[in-house]
Amino acid sequence: MSYRHVSVMPNEVISMLNCRPGKIYVDGTLGGAGHAALILEKSKPDGRLIGIDQDEDAIRNAVRVLDHEKQRVHLFHDNYFHLKDILSQLTIDAVDGILLDLGLSLNQLENSGRGFSFMRDEPLDMRMNTQSEVTAEDIINRYEEKSLASLFWEKGEERWSRPIAKKIVAARKQDRIRTSKQLADIICEVVPFEKRPGKKRIHPATKVFMALRIQVNQELEVLEGFLETAVDLLNPGGRLCILSFHSLEDRIVKQAFRRLDKGCTCPSDFPHCVCGKEKTVNVLTRKVRKPSEVETIENPMSRSTKLRAVEKI
Numbered sequence: 001m002s003y004r005h006v007s008v009m010p011n012e013v014i015s016m017l018n019c020r021p022g023k024i025y026v027d028g029t030l031g032g033a034g035h036a037a038l039i040l041e042k043s044k045p046d047g048r049l050i051g052i053d054q055d056e057d058a059i060r061n062a063v064r065v066l067d068h069e070k071q072r073v074h075l076f077h078d079n080y081f082h083l084k085d086i087l088s089q090l091t092i093d094a095v096d097g098i099l100l101d102l103g104l105s106l107n108q109l110e111n112s113g114r115g116f117s118f119m120r121d122e123p124l125d126m127r128m129n130t131q132s133e134v135t136a137e138d139i140i141n142r143y144e145e146k147s148l149a150s151l152f153w154e155k156g157e158e159r160w161s162r163p164i165a166k167k168i169v170a171a172r173k174q175d176r177i178r179t180s181k182q183l184a185d186i187i188c189e190v191v192p193f194e195k196r197p198g199k200k201r202i203h204p205a206t207k208v209f210m211a212l213r214i215q216v217n218q219e220l221e222v223l224e225g226f227l228e229t230a231v232d233l234l235n236p237g238g239r240l241c242i243l244s245f246h247s248l249e250d251r252i253v254k255q256a257f258r259r260l261d262k263g264c265t266c267p268s269d270f271p272h273c274v275c276g277k278e279k280t281v282n283v284l285t286r287k288v289r290k291p292s293e294v295e296t297i298e299n300p301m302s303r304s305t306k307l308r309a310v311e312k313i
């Protein structure tokens with residue numbers, strides 16, 4: 001089966017990465033390898049690409065679609081969090097651009113059979129990396145009611161978090177919750193179909209499914225940890241570009257970029273700096289970039305995308 005994904009903001013991403021021949025780029029979230037293929041095209045004839053994805057399906061697809069450029073490509077089935085180790089395996093100290101296009105591919109949502117979508121009846125798995133240990137089924141059937149409610153609130157911003165958690169705990173006493181449909185049906189019994197004037201109705205299970213997926217894959221922790229050292233892996237003038245899809249991710253990226261751009265974190269009334277932190281980047285997206293209206297109509301999955309980028313000094 002072919003791998004389904006439509007790359008978001010392709011032109012903006014490629015121009016923001018400033019792809020040039022002879023340079024080295026990292027795509028930390030290969031997905032359907034659409035951005036990766038563009039990076040290779042723009043850095044012809046000798047630019048190199050290091051492609052990473054924690055989902056083996058994405059790597060299998062990338063091997064196939066990037067085959068014509070395989071001399072310039074290094075692929076890793078891994079977490080982008082391990083980029084430093086990956087670079088040292090390749091004896092590369094630093095690269096000229098890093099791209100993260102966070103979240104799920106259309107393929108994971110529609111074809112993986114891992115329960116990412118509340119529209120399907122599939123095992124409640126939600127692991128991007130099927131070698132990792134904890135599944136969504138484990139979380140739903142094991143977490144205490146209070147922990148479930150906190151998860152749905154903190155990682156899904158679900159305001160019905162407590163009644164949903166209560167219902168889940170009651171339901172699992174009757175029977176283990178094993179599938180995405182079982183869970184979606186339980187949520188639908190609690191949450192009314194939201195009607196917001198002027199806005200599209202969202203499915204009642206949207207936020208809980210998002211929170212679960214984020215938790216299973218430790219998405220926020222991985223992103224935060226990576227941003228602490230990512231700039232060290234860039235050459236001067238190198239760029240870090242991040243596409244995010246929800247406010248929690250975007251907040252992490254925005255705050256990290258602001259800290260790196262500012263350097264010193266001492267209180268403003270200190271006579272001189274004692275923290276020793278220095279400005280290491282210039283923010284290239286003072287105003288966050290979003291997809292055009294045309295793109296959001298052609299590819300509705302792109303509608304909440306935000307692109308932010310920095311350049312290492």
Ligand SMILES: C[S@@+](CC[C@H](N)C(=O)[O-])C[C@H]1O[C@@H](n2cnc3c(N)ncnc32)[C@H](O)[C@@H]1O
Pocket residue numbers: 005006007008028029030031032033034035036052053054055058078079080081101102103104105128222
């Ligand atoms: C939105 S898709 C990327 C699409 C891609 N840019 C394209 O043009 O086709 C996100 C991909 O990132 C992968 N991913 C998410 N978090 C990851 C992580 N921490 N490390 C490695 N891959 C990750 C997912 O498995 C998924 O394949």
